[in-house]
Amino acid sequence: MEMERIFKTAVEISHFILTREIKPGDMVVDATCGNGSDTLLLAELVGHSGHVFGFDIQPQAISNTREKLKEAGLENRATLYNVGHELLDEYIKMPINTILFNLGYLPGACHRIITTKETTLAGVRAGMNLLKPKGMVIAVLYPGHEGGQEEAVSLIEFAQALPKKDWDVVNIAHLNRSSSAPQVLVLQKVFP
Numbered sequence: 001m002e003m004e005r006i007f008k009t010a011v012e013i014s015h016f017i018l019t020r021e022i023k024p025g026d027m028v029v030d031a032t033c034g035n036g037s038d039t040l041l042l043a044e045l046v047g048h049s050g051h052v053f054g055f056d057i058q059p060q061a062i063s064n065t066r067e068k069l070k071e072a073g074l075e076n077r078a079t080l081y082n083v084g085h086e087l088l089d090e091y092i093k094m095p096i097n098t099i100l101f102n103l104g105y106l107p108g109a110c111h112r113i114i115t116t117k118e119t120t121l122a123g124v125r126a127g128m129n130l131l132k133p134k135g136m137v138i139a140v141l142y143p144g145h146e147g148g149q150e151e152a153v154s155l156i157e158f159a160q161a162l163p164k165k166d167w168d169v170v171n172i173a174h175l176n177r178s179s180s181a182p183q184v185l186v187l188q189k190v191f192p
């Protein structure tokens with residue numbers, strides 16, 4: 001059988017990790033629904049006994065995502081909030097297995113509506129507090145976008161300072177591409 005390209009894009013790397021780690025019955029978060037491709041993958045992976053909580057500040061993103069789930073017959077597996085992910089702990093009150101942040105702007109929409117370092121960091125912190133043991137935050141970073149460099153640096157600096165006894169922290173970057181190419185930051189909670 002022909003081998004697959006796992007590392008072609010940062011999004012594909014994130015999907016590889018999600019597909020390997022998420023199990024039927026898991027409770028997961030898509031912190032940036034966008035056009036719904038990630039939400040759809042998550043809804044497939046959690047099965048009928050799991051659930052996806054999706055967030056986006058753009059009504060268009062929420063309706064695109066809802067439509068995509070509907071087409072796949074999976075709308076019952078997700079609850080979508082037209083709210084910033086910095087507020088996710090006000091909306092989710094249960095332990096979560098995996099939280100995905102695919103940062104940047106909504107493809108095909110206004111590029112000025114973009115994730116920012118302040119709200120992303122607030123969302124990541126809130127998400128980390130909800131994680132089950134061995135749960136993960138996965139963030140796709142876009143240092144090449146306007147404001148994306150600042151956002152990526154602040155997230156990486158935050159991640160580097162996490163205690164190693166409590167968190168496994170890795171950053172996956174394409175070493176033979178531009179230094180502003182998208183990257184995948186993963187924080188796995190290893191305590192208790």
Ligand SMILES: C[S@@+](CC[C@H](N)C(=O)[O-])C[C@H]1O[C@@H](n2cnc3c(N)ncnc32)[C@H](O)[C@@H]1O
Nearest residue numbers: 032033034035036037038056057084085106115
């Ligand atoms: C790169 S897109 C996400 C791609 C998406 N996951 C997909 O599969 O199409 C980034 C999204 O983040 C959203 N966003 C920006 N700031 C946000 C915030 N504070 N909370 C939640 N979503 C936000 C944007 O509206 C945009 O839709």
